Amino acid sequence: MFLQNFKGKKVLITGHTGFKGSWLSAWLIKLGADICGYSKDIPSDPAMFDCLNIQDDINHNIADILDKEALNKIFSSFKPEIVFHLAAQPIVSESVSNPLLTYETNIIGTANVLECIRKNNSVKSAIMITSDKCYENVEWEYGYRENDALGGKDPYSASKAGAEIVFSSFYRTFLTNERKDLGICTVRAGNVIGGGDWAQDRIVPDTVKSWSKNESVFLRNPIATRPWQHVLEPLSGYLLLAQKLYGKSTSFNGTSFNFGPSSDVIKSVEELIDEMSNHWDGSKKDISSVNTDFNESSLLKLSCDKALKDLSWSPTLSFEETAQFTIDWYLKFYLDNKKNIREYTMNQIDHYESLFLKRNKEIV
Numbered sequence: 001m002f003l004q005n006f007k008g009k010k011v012l013i014t015g016h017t018g019f020k021g022s023w024l025s026a027w028l029i030k031l032g033a034d035i036c037g038y039s040k041d042i043p044s045d046p047a048m049f050d051c052l053n054i055q056d057d058i059n060h061n062i063a064d065i066l067d068k069e070a071l072n073k074i075f076s077s078f079k080p081e082i083v084f085h086l087a088a089q090p091i092v093s094e095s096v097s098n099p100l101l102t103y104e105t106n107i108i109g110t111a112n113v114l115e116c117i118r119k120n121n122s123v124k125s126a127i128m129i130t131s132d133k134c135y136e137n138v139e140w141e142y143g144y145r146e147n148d149a150l151g152g153k154d155p156y157s158a159s160k161a162g163a164e165i166v167f168s169s170f171y172r173t174f175l176t177n178e179r180k181d182l183g184i185c186t187v188r189a190g191n192v193i194g195g196g197d198w199a200q201d202r203i204v205p206d207t208v209k210s211w212s213k214n215e216s217v218f219l220r221n222p223i224a225t226r227p228w229q230h231v232l233e234p235l236s237g238y239l240l241l242a243q244k245l246y247g248k249s250t251s252f253n254g255t256s257f258n259f260g261p262s263s264d265v266i267k268s269v270e271e272l273i274d275e276m277s278n279h280w281d282g283s284k285k286d287i288s289s290v291n292t293d294f295n296e297s298s299l300l301k302l303s304c305d306k307a308l309k310d311l312s313w314s315p316t317l318s319f320e321e322t323a324q325f326t327i328d329w330y331l332k333f334y335l336d337n338k339k340n341i342r343e344y345t346m347n348q349i350d351h352y353e354s355l356f357l358k359r360n361k362e363i364v
Helices: 017-030 066-077 091-095 099-119 155-178 204-214 234-246 269-277 304-313 319-335 340-357
Strands: 010-012 034-037 059-062 082-083 124-130 182-191 215-218 224-225 256-261 266-268 286-290
Touching: 010 017, 010 066, 017 034, 017 234, 034 066, 066 099, 082 099, 082 234, 091 099, 091 155, 099 124, 099 155, 099 204, 124 234, 155 182, 182 234, 182 340, 204 215, 204 266, 204 269, 204 319, 215 269, 224 269, 234 256, 234 304, 256 304, 266 269, 269 319, 319 340
Parallel strands: 010 034, 010 082, 034 059, 082 124, 124 182, 182 256, 215 286
Antiparallel strands: 224 266
């Protein structure tokens, strides 16, 4: 059955206090998993992690993945069966102002997690989350496939490519021989949006903050296209993959998977803002571009054929549904002054699950 194998499983999530980590924690709470979270801090104020009171339902730990002693202690004491590694420095602009910390966190931190997985036989399944920005982006119109060249023009992108190389080396050198009962892959997702994201220099949080104050939206690059997807889309793929990998060696063990939207959801930043404004009364649609001291790639798409072939996974939500899911969450948050936001979040997960099963009929 769909995602029925997590009940009672011991699941470790690094980066559990972040945007994606909080949604993943909420979903796994709903699925009945025994969760241990490990994060450096709570990265924003407000934060979805706090809004949902996730701390009350899990083993919550504040520590850095660069702290090898603390990380080893968590693995040894909790003995996770499944690991989702999300902890990272996730902001492109921050990587420009603080490149060394970005490289350390995203590359060395990943190596630290892999070493703990290697040494702890309790782990039967592991998902290492990197980014679609790990590809050497040559601005072509085709979707990047998992075997395309890695690269990175900015420190963030390069750090994610580095994490992928470290993973491949670890898998081929150590894990193939030492851990035959371990299923492990990396996953690469496009630009993820959804309720509860308040990170700096991200289009949706910046827009919602502006609209909540009746202010105009300022964009770095309004014509840039991105593979927009709701956060539940890649998370459904991560969960399916973890379930498929658990305790066994598959033909795709040690490889990578893309999780992105269908081609009709490849829209510009300005198109995303326009669609979001349809669901926010009084939103200001006048857009003013602002210059930055770094250049982001303007075109990036993913091919998800491998996920369809090996997991029967395909994206569920349309572009319009993605925008509506996102804005509806923020409206609930602001209009109800945070009340009942946990219940609403769980309802959105229920709604997504029902749509996923209806539209992905090969998943049972």
